[in-house]
Amino acid sequence: xxxxxxxxxxxxxxxxxxxxxxxxxxxxxxxxxxxxxxxxxxxxxxxxxxxxxxxxxxxxxxxxxxxxxxxxxxxxxxxxxxxxxxxxxxxxxxxxxxxxxxxxxxxxxxxxxxxxxxxxxxxxxxxxxxxxxxxxxxxxxxxxxxxxxxxxxxxxxxxxxxxxxxxxxxxxxxxxxxxxxxxxxxxxxxxxxxxxxxxxxxxxxxxxxxxxxxxxxxxxxxxxxxxxxxxxxxxxxxxxxxxxxxxxxxxxxxxxxxxxxxxxxxxxxxxxxxxxxxxxxxxxxxxxxxxxxxxxxxxxxxxxxxxxxxxxxxxxxxxxxxxxxxxxxxxxxxxxxxxxxxxxxxxxxxxxxxxxxxxxxxxxxxxxxxxxxxxxxxxxxxxxxxxxxxxxxxxxxxxxxx
Amino acid sequence: xxxxxxxxxxxxxxxxxxxxxxxxxxxxxxxxxxxxxxxxxxxxxxxxxxxxxxxxxxxxxxxxxxxxxxxxxxxxxxxxxxxxxxxxxxxxxxxxxxxxxxxxxxxxxxxxxxxxxxxxxxxxxxxxxxxxxxxxxxxxxxxxxxxxxxxxxxxxxxxxxxxxxxxxxxxxxxxxxxxxxxxxxxxxxxxxxxxxxxxxxxxxxxxxxxxxxxxxxxxxxxxxxxxxxxxxxxxxxxxxxxxxxxxxxxxxxxxxxxxxxxxxxxxxxxxxxxxxxxxxxxxxxxxxxxxxxxxxxxxxxxxxxxxxxxxxxxxxxxxxxxxxxxxxxxxxxxxxxxxxxxxxxxxxxxxxxxxxxxxxxxxxxxxxxxxxxxxxxxxxxxxxxxxxxxxxxxxxxxxxxx
Numbered sequence: 163x164x165x166x167x168x169x170x171x172x173x174x175x176x177x178x179x180x181x182x183x184x185x186x187x188x189x190x191x192x193x194x195x196x197x198x199x200x201x202x203x204x205x206x207x208x209x210x211x212x213x214x215x216x217x218x219x220x221x222x223x224x225x226x227x228x229x230x231x232x233x234x235x236x237x238x239x240x241x242x243x244x245x246x247x248x249x250x251x252x253x254x255x256x257x258x259x260x261x262x263x264x265x266x267x268x269x270x271x272x273x274x275x276x277x278x279x280x281x282x283x284x285x286x287x288x289x290x291x292x293x294x295x296x297x298x299x300x301x302x303x304x305x306x307x308x309x310x311x312x313x314x315x316x317x318x319x320x321x322x323x324x325x326x327x328x329x330x331x332x333x334x335x336x337x338x339x340x341x342x343x344x345x346x347x348x349x350x351x352x353x354x355x356x357x358x359x360x361x362x363x364x365x366x367x368x369x370x371x372x373x374x375x376x377x378x379x380x381x382x383x384x385x386x387x388x389x390x391x392x393x394x395x396x397x398x399x400x401x402x403x404x405x406x407x408x409x410x411x412x413x414x415x416x417x418x419x420x421x422x423x424x425x426x427x428x429x430x431x432x433x434x435x436x437x438x439x440x441x442x443x444x445x446x447x448x449x450x451x452x453x454x455x456x457x458x459x460x461x462x463x464x465x466x467x468x469x470x471x472x473x474x475x476x477x478x479x480x481x482x483x484x485x486x487x488x489x490x491x492x493x494x495x496x497x498x499x500x501x502x503x504x505x506x507x508x509x510x511x512x513x514x515x516x517x518x519x520x521x522x523x524x525x526x527x528x529x530x531x532x533x534x535x536x537x538x539x540x541x542x543x544x545x546x547x548x549x550x551x552x553x554x555x556x557x558x559x560x561x562x563x564x
Numbered sequence: 565x566x567x568x569x570x571x572x573x574x575x576x577x578x579x580x581x582x583x584x585x586x587x588x589x590x591x592x593x594x595x596x597x598x599x600x601x602x603x604x605x606x607x608x609x610x611x612x613x614x615x616x617x618x619x620x621x622x623x624x625x626x627x628x629x630x631x632x633x634x635x636x637x638x639x640x641x642x643x644x645x646x647x648x649x650x651x652x653x654x655x656x657x658x659x660x661x662x663x664x665x666x667x668x669x670x671x672x673x674x675x676x677x678x679x680x681x682x683x684x685x686x687x688x689x690x691x692x693x694x695x696x697x698x699x700x701x702x703x704x705x706x707x708x709x710x711x712x713x714x715x716x717x718x719x720x721x722x723x724x725x726x727x728x729x730x731x732x733x734x735x736x737x738x739x740x741x742x743x744x745x746x747x748x749x750x751x752x753x754x755x756x757x758x759x760x761x762x763x764x765x766x767x768x769x770x771x772x773x774x775x776x777x778x779x780x781x782x783x784x785x786x787x788x789x790x791x792x793x794x795x796x797x798x799x800x801x802x803x804x805x806x807x808x809x810x811x812x813x814x815x816x817x818x819x820x821x822x823x824x825x826x827x828x829x830x831x832x833x834x835x836x837x838x839x840x841x842x843x844x845x846x847x848x849x850x851x852x853x854x855x856x857x858x859x860x861x862x863x864x865x866x867x868x869x870x871x872x873x874x875x876x877x878x879x880x881x882x883x884x885x886x887x888x889x890x891x892x893x894x895x896x897x898x899x900x901x902x903x904x905x906x907x908x909x910x911x912x913x914x915x916x917x918x919x920x921x922x923x924x925x926x927x928x929x930x931x932x933x934x935x936x937x938x939x940x941x942x943x944x945x946x947x948x949x950x951x952x953x954x955x956x957x958x959x960x961x962x963x964x965x966x
């Protein structure tokens with residue numbers, strides 16, 4: 163899995179690396195911003211100073227033209243080949259809530275939904291029920307039992323839950339039941355490849371019982387399942403790169419992917435301030451790698467809200483001085499992918515990378531932006547190669563060969 | 565074959581892509597042009613406007629330093645790994661004239677030539693006999709018969725013909741008989757690898773009969789054979805990328821390579837104007853991908869004629885407004901490789917790429933040239949990755965992973 167070179171050369175040192183991910187930060191120029199991007203418009207004196215003192219470049223998340231989901235995009239940033247190590251949403255959801263997955267477990271995301279009398283989906287999120295309500299309904303679903311399989315239903319947040327099936331011969335070649343739109347019936351449980359007969363049987367049995375158990379419980383009288391995926395353990399960042407790694411992330415999805423590569427999950431509260439505190443504490447307690455995740459740059463991009471995206475960058479910039487107090491030797495600020503406001507979705511465009519600390523070819527960049535990144539000293543590289551640059555900058559990679 | 569990512573993510577949409585290939589368009593600066601390239605000197609207001617509105621970059625045809633033939637260079641542009649899918653000139657020649665190749669067929673290019681009394685080649689093109697004469701001679705050659713094999717001899721153009729052998733166990737590990745220069749005898753039919761004994765036997769038998777049949781028919785009293793290649797069907801662009809693809813190309817070679825990847829061949833007449841009309845008609849009839857080939861940039865490069873190459877760019881630029889009327893959503897202008905005038909041959913130098921349409925990081929380029937392409941927002945990538953960028957720009961690629 164992934165490139166063997168950094169793995170075989172990595173050595174344990176005390177130096178500390180911070181990887182701060184401004185989710186979806188890359189954008190495209192906008193007419194409303196005078197042909198500039200939110201990153202160009204944002205007042206970000208701290209990022210700009212780091213850009214001047216450090217070096218910029220840009221990463222291609224997967225391959226040119228490929229728009230990644232958050233899972234593969236983050237795995238690439240963590241140094242894992244995003245194609246080989248591609249993992250489904252079910253596993254990420256289960257990891258994100260700290261569920262102790264075992265090899266071969268089949269996991270899926272659940273959305274509570276509202277079904278109309280004719281069986282069609284009238285609300286894919288069941289009116290965004292409260293997390294408390296979600297917990298109660300999960301209790302109800304836990305009565306479902308499939309012979310030969312252990313079933314674990316877990317609340318996630320609001321209308322979101324996840325289920326894990328533990329048993330023999332569970333393939334993840336099972337299609338989503340979520341029709342993706344309202345007004346249609348949930349799709350039947352179907353295999354997407356041969357050898358998934360047992361999984362289809364298990365999931366179908368669970369789903370039928372779930373519908374019986376939820377009957378009459380409007381607005382949450384149904385469930386939609388997606389992201390079927392089986393768990394296989396990954397070599398950890400400790401094993402691969404000799405890093406004592408921890409994650410400060412608020413959303414289960416990102417906690418899940420960090421957990422997948424063996425990062426410890428920090429208590430990061432509910433705000434960027436608390437994430438920053440957690441990162442500082444982690445650094446002072448001797449962690450050698452901290453991943454800090456900042457979501458609003460992505461959510462604002464998905465909303466097409468340029469003002470909000472500018473603000474999201476500025477909020478992060480405002481938190482930087484505090485973060486710099488933590489004493490990281492190498493700081494990297496980047497995104498996992500671009501989420502251009504005009505597109506309102508993840509895109510394939512390269513993502514600016516800033517590395518500060520360690521010996522860099524600095525002096526070539528004036529500000530942290532897509533345009534400056536294009537001509538920065540780090541050049542253009544694949545996201546999965548970033549980790550080697552960080553390890554090298556932090557003096558954690560031995561020379562290759564005699 | 566090739567990367568599986570765009571294939572697995574491509575979906576059918578109505579958006580239309582134009583890939584306009586200015587064959588051999590890349591060049592190197594010339595002292596006679598004041599240190600500029602033909603592309604820099606050419607007056608091309610339409611290309612420059614598209615460059616300003618869209619984004620530039622450059623592709624490496626195969627690998628740094630590798631100068632490609634037209635076959636692999638075009639296959640790469642079409643999204644096929646040019647090394648894995650490398651195909652010989654024989655197959656391309658047969659495809660180019662519309663011959664219905666079957667899997668396992670062995671094809672080769674034929675040049676009628678003039679042999680001197682001592683058996684050496686005195687003219688590798690038999691005085692460029694007329695296509696009509698070529699047809700007559702092909703009739704004569706069709707009398708040749710090899711037991712156990714069906715032999716199809718076909719005229720191509722002027723002194724060019726091709727032959728297809730259909731039979732069992734035909735390997736293409738057969739060396740060219742063309743000595744490449746005049747004054748030498750044709751080379752004997754030889755295997756280049758084990759397992760080609762049957763092919764050598766078949767080709768040798770055909771060649772001996774051909775020489776008997778052509779005896780005394782000066783200037784075309786001999787043939788030279790090259791580009792031995794067996795046909796294996798390629799997955800089509802429809803299968804791989806869900807594209808309804810068509811080609812407007814005048815020369816058999818390019819029609820052949822387009823045909824190889826399943827493009828339909830448009831009636832493109834004999835001029836750029838007719839190609840443009842064909843492309844417009846294809847777009848209005850619902851085609852979602854049109855390949856348009858412009859040859860004079862390459863021929864002028866091969867001739868070392870800078871003025872002609874400048875003119876060839878300007879002629880294409882003049883045709884652009886008409887082409888833009890076709891309503892393509894994404895327009896890409898690039899070359900298959902560079903053919904620098906000072907070199908008079910194909911080269912390895914990166915080739916400028918222009919993409920107009922779809923969400924681009926525009927605003928960074930002023931003109932369509934090698935220099936501007938180097939610092940363009942698309943960066944530098946391999947030709948085989950271009951198709952992903954075009955599909956993404958046209959909104960034809962789903963997100964990768966959860």
